[in-house]
Amino acid sequence: MRYFLEIAYDGTRYHGWQTQPNALAVQQVLDDCLSKVLRQSISSTGSGRTDTGVHASQQFVHFDAVQELDTQQAVFRLNRILPNDISAVNLYRVPDDAHARFDAHARTYHYHITFARNPFRRFHAYYHSRSLDVAQMNAAAASLLAHEDFTTFSKVKGDTRHYRCNIYQAVWQQEGEELVFTIRANRFLRGMVRLVVGTLVDVGRGKLTVAQFEQIIASQDRSKSSGAAPAEGLFLAKVEYPEQLL
Template sequence: MRYFLDVAYDGTRFHGWQVQPNALTVQEVLDDCLRKVYRLEEVETIGSGRTDTGVHARQQWVHVDLPQVLNTEEIKYKLNRILPPDIAIQTVCGVGPEAHTRFDAVSRTYKYHITLEKNPFLVHQAYYLSRTPDVSLLNEAAQVLLELEDFTTFSKVKGDTKHYRCTIMHAQWQQEEGQLVFTIKANRFLRGMVRLVVGTLLDVGKGKLTVAQFREAIEKQDRSLASGAAPAQGLYLHRVEYPEQYFAVQQVLFEKVAAEEATKEKE
């Protein structure tokens, strides 16, 4: 049976989401807990997207196949009992066998937090800037992102992506209680893209680049024209969205498969 898990985590001590050799990752810890709770030799979780070292997630949807029909609240309870304090299961949903957290998602939203006041309690949760950038310029440049489609400039050189086109639906900076927060929503993002976008936008806000130069950097599709990536600790995968009524439809499919499994057991 397939389940979607809504996972939140503080990425400070992890080398990103995805399992990799000789480094602690969120996926590795979650998989290990699933194996222990359900006494499985092998388990494979699939996330709705990757997050890099030090990046956080307020919502990372993950799907996993478990051997039987289970109470979703019980899954949540059992996993949260043994997961470390910096990883939490927020919701568990039963879904159909073909549901896929990554391929079925229609949009992802990231938020980037900048603190404008030195705060020892935000060292790993926000990027500290001692001088406030020009917010009006930041937003003027951010609107350029909505007008363009190819973001080769904000892609990593060694990426394995087949194309660099993304549809950005929202990009805006807001000041919130001593912080500057950037929200960006798109159908997809390139690996490392958001931090490169933020780093380059901040150069506009600091007067190092004009809005016209920001546009030109994207249109030339030249990676060397991007500024340095903003630090990881300010970035959060904030929300992953699916088609309208997606979870209602998946619940019906889940119940259908569960009923079929129950019939087989009786036979």
């Protein structure tokens, strides 16, 4: 029987989502706890990967259980043994062919920049000591919606077959002492959001014009993008599925 599990996590002490040798990953910890609660070996599949230090306020995984589960009870028992930087939120019975990654039709990330030194945000926002030209950053961000090929903002490694993405929203908004970037798309490439943010920050600093930003996208040249923004400011914020699935 297949289930979708909604979770949230603080990625500070993890080497990303995906299980890997000789490093602590969110997936490894989650699978170990699920295996203990369900008394069977569990290998989950996530809706996507997050890098080292990146957080998720909403992430979905699917797994198969040999017995029908009381979803509320399973969530309660799972939260009792999960570490306090990972939380189980909801559990859903889904069709046996449902897939957490392939059935997702949109994903949203948030990136947080703070202009005030705050010790309580040091692992959850990128501290930038100088002001940024938000109007220019938004003008550049809007141009992302006119493009489909984002080779420029992809990591070289990986098994990606193509670099096309449909971006539905890309906007910066001031929220108190923080500047928050929201980007929503059907899919994202490895490292894409942090590379986009790093390059947009250079627009805000006056190092790049909006026209140059567009030329960088069109170049499809990874060497043209700016450095990746720090991991701590990035959150996977929302994963969307067909309404009938959940």
